[in-house]
Amino acid sequence: KARGVTVSYQGVPAVREVGLDLHGGQVTALMGRNGSGKSSLLWALQGSGPRTSGTVEVTPAADGKAPGDPHTMAPALARRAVGLVPQTPSDLLYLESVRQELAQADRESAVAGPGAGTARALLDRLAPGIDGATHPRDLSEGQKLALVLAIQLSAAPRVLLLDEPTRGLDYRAKTELIRIVGTLAGEGRAVVIATHDVEFVARAADRVVVMAQGDVVADGPTRDVIVASPVFAPQTAKILAPLPFLTVDQVTSALDRLATGPAGPGSGADA
Ligand SMILES: Nc1ncnc2c1ncn2[C@@H]1O[C@H](COP(=O)(O)OP(=O)(O)O)[C@@H](O)[C@H]1O
Ligand SMILES: [Mg+2]
DSSP: OEEEEEEEETTEEEEEEEEEOOOTTOEEEEEOOTTSSHHHHHHHHHSSSOOSEEEEOBOOOSSSOOOBOTTTSOHHHHHHHEEEEOSSGGGGOOSSSHHHHHHHHHHHHHHHOTTOOOHHHHHHHHSTTOOTTSOGGGSOHHHHHHHHHHHHHTTOOSEEEEESTTTTOOHHHHHHHHHHHHHHHHTTOEEEEEOSOHHHHHHHOSEEEEEETTEEEEEEEHHHHHHHOTTTOOHHHHHHTTSOOOSHHHHHHHHHHHHTOTTSTTOSSOO
């Protein structure tokens, strides 16, 4: 729960009095032009970035602990409250091998307490088969993302923030990321993804928050927000407007329903 969050650099505001409630189980896309304040907001929510004013409150876990401000929590608790995968995931990788990074994450998560998984098991779920001896710099973009995600997830954070994670990912890796994000939301975590990738948003997000010059200028269900904007509308929506379809999958299932006859479930408005 963020209230009145402002981030200024040398007196120039990059985020202006943003209020935002994030909910467990919900995937939120954070959109907006370069420089609109997305990264600054994410780092302020996570607690290690600067916050000039305002409040941030996170309920750390379902263990009865009182909500707290990740900026002032003990590091181990903060890791369980909010995880952030930065725009350049390798910024968080500083050891000599994948194995060392995973072991380090497990040590930190052991401090973080129960509920934490092992980082290796998480990595194998995200990107199976990476040799532990590999130097992190030799991983593909998708593998680096998976490694940093595994490190963050090993603390089982309630809120997971991803800063432009689809950069450098091919279609297959994006589809995998969509599956992972869906799983995290299914576990009751709040997920926020800063991205310019409208096709990814159409497939992955429940909700879209749009920033412009530090302000939140739109916030609502994905369909309402991205179809309302010619800049954000995915190709499928542009081609089929005014029909209410965002993704090829939605069109396919509507056509399947048509094929099974007008009395089939879900026919009617969509058909
Ligand atoms: N460390 C910093 N020092 C000074 N200005 C910054 C810093 N980080 C970001 N800014 C400025 O803050 C504004 C918002 O940037 P940012 O949060 O990175 O936006 P986005 O992630 O949407 O591209 C931009 O004008 C940017 O130049
Ligand atoms: Mg950014």
